[in-house]
């Protein structure tokens with residue numbers, strides 16, 4: 001284990017009866033990082049977080065906090081406060097009392113409790129609401145109370161379970177920057193569970209992508225976006241074109257794959273493990289890395305003849321939807337300037353091409 | 366409530382109102398009559414009324430047996446209320462917190478007693494309590510009343526617990542509160558209105574309950590049992606005086622419970638905006 005590791009999951013499995021919610025999970029959380037756990041609903045994100053918080057016990061494996069196994073430490077003896085999806089503020093206590101709760105449970109004296117609670121209320125800019133009831137607060141203010149309530153014990157790690165899901169879009173973006181700044185300033189490790197790609201990718205230092213209880217990929221947002229490791233991740237992110245074929249030739253530095261739409265090449269450096277000749281292979285290329293031309297480009301490796309089937313404007317860019325003769329859909333995303341000279345009527349025949357260095361092989365899950 | 370919003374015909378509107386007035390009259394007329402006659406000087410309830418008089422209240426107040434009955438009723442009611450509420454709370458929390466084999470049966474049994482006809486309940490209680498040598502004492506009435514009151518308390522507290530965000534309790538644990546501390550600082554404060562509501566309702570039920578008390582009370586008669594004694598001896602307007610008194614106390618308890626149970630239930634209502 002590295003010195004900067006705060007939490008490690010070692011072969012952790014969680015079963016509910018005969019159903020396995022989390023399947024043999026191995027990963028580490030570094031001290032001071034902002035880690036997002038992302039995946040669609042029901043994939044086991046909350047279960048993972050609850051095991052870390054001590055609200056569920058792993059069926060197998062070990063969870064370590066600062067090197068010590070914590071599997072059987074009850075949640076009230078861990079310093080792993082959590083911000084709940086429903087926020088779970090105490091409705092019978094006012095704002096101040098909510099924030100003081102954890103200190104009171106730890107036997108902190110009254111004056112000290114008040115001082116520390118006010119310090120966090122001030123920091124979250126809700127000191128003026130200290131004596132209000134929870135019912136009198138707006139969604140954003142409640143969010144801040146929930147954060148203050150968890151952070152008042154100044155933990156090493158903060159767990160957040162889709163805390164922004166009840167907020168409207170504008171407030172969501174505002175709270176994202178509040179959270180990101182808070183994390184940076186305090187240096188507290190954040191573990192943030194979400195089903196939203198934009199939340200995970202805009203805030204996190206590293207993202208864990210889960211599907212059906214399995215970790216599909218761990219990496220920085222750039223790594224994952226640029227090179228999805230599995231077909232699931234590529235599909236889930238929705239920004240890659242995906243081709244499947246059979247490996248015709250493979251060397252450590254280059255691979256050629258026969259697809260129904262012709263041979264496609266990718267350059268080395270992007271290979272998780274070099275494939276063998278004859279294997280089935282799936283390769284991806286980001287829709288921002290593909291290019292369009294009217295005549296067949298010469299001297300290019302990956303060229304696919306296509307027909308235009310539609311176009312969609314997304315702010316400053318446009319996505320052109322194309323189809324190959326074999327019915328494979330390809331998307332190309334470009335700025336309006338780059339598309340200006342191209343004929344894009346439906347049915348128009350064009351060529352899509354991209355560099356072998358922009359292709360990636362993914363594991364066929 | 367606005368009737369325009371639903372666009373009901375006036376006839377329906379008025380007949381609904383009349384229906385409610387009649388229904389209430391049907392329920393409260395005997396009580397009102399009892400009240401009026403309790404302040405009437407005549408020995409027999411008849412119209413026209415005699416003059417206003419407090420003599421029946423005086424007669425009641427000077428009867429040591431009535432005071433004894435009232436004392437029994439109050440002490441028993443208080444103990445029954447407290448014990449039933451404690452038991453009801455325990456049962457309701459067990460239901461809220463734990464899932465176990467046979468839970469449906471547990472619930473059905475816990476809520477069953479009030480559905481058993483009181484005569485059968487009273488006889489069974491008498492048979493059982495005399496077998497274990499507990500009949501004819503104040504404790505007999507307490508035991509019998511707790512059996513019928515605890516389910517009410519459980520139902521009231523269970524309803525309140527069902528309105529609680531399921532994350533509230535684990536959130537408290539997660540913030541460093543042990544299970545006991547969470548019980549004390551979260552579960553009890555959250556259910557407090559229901560706890561007091563249950564206390565008042567169960568006290569009122571015990572206060573009014575006659576049949577079972579009659580079977581098991583022996584010499585420790587409660588007020589309703591004493592009233593039957595009066596009726597058997599002679600018809601006396603004293604009954605009206607006692608009836609009015611008992612009604613006022615019961616209604617006070619029920620209204621207190623109502624206020625507690627309907628007021629401030631939901632800061633959860635404004636959860637999303």
Ligand SMILES: Nc1ncnc2c1ncn2[C@@H]1O[C@H](COP(=O)(O)OP(=O)(O)O)[C@@H](O)[C@H]1O
Pocket residue numbers: 016019021039040041042043044045046047048
């Ligand atoms: N206490 C439980 N008992 C049985 N099944 C559960 C329990 N908690 C979660 N699950 C199941 O485990 C799976 C993962 O749940 P969860 O971790 O809450 O998913 P997510 O937070 O990613 O939406 C779901 O299929 C859910 O139904």
Ligand SMILES: [Mg+2]
Pocket residue numbers: 042045046
């Ligand atoms: Mg979840």
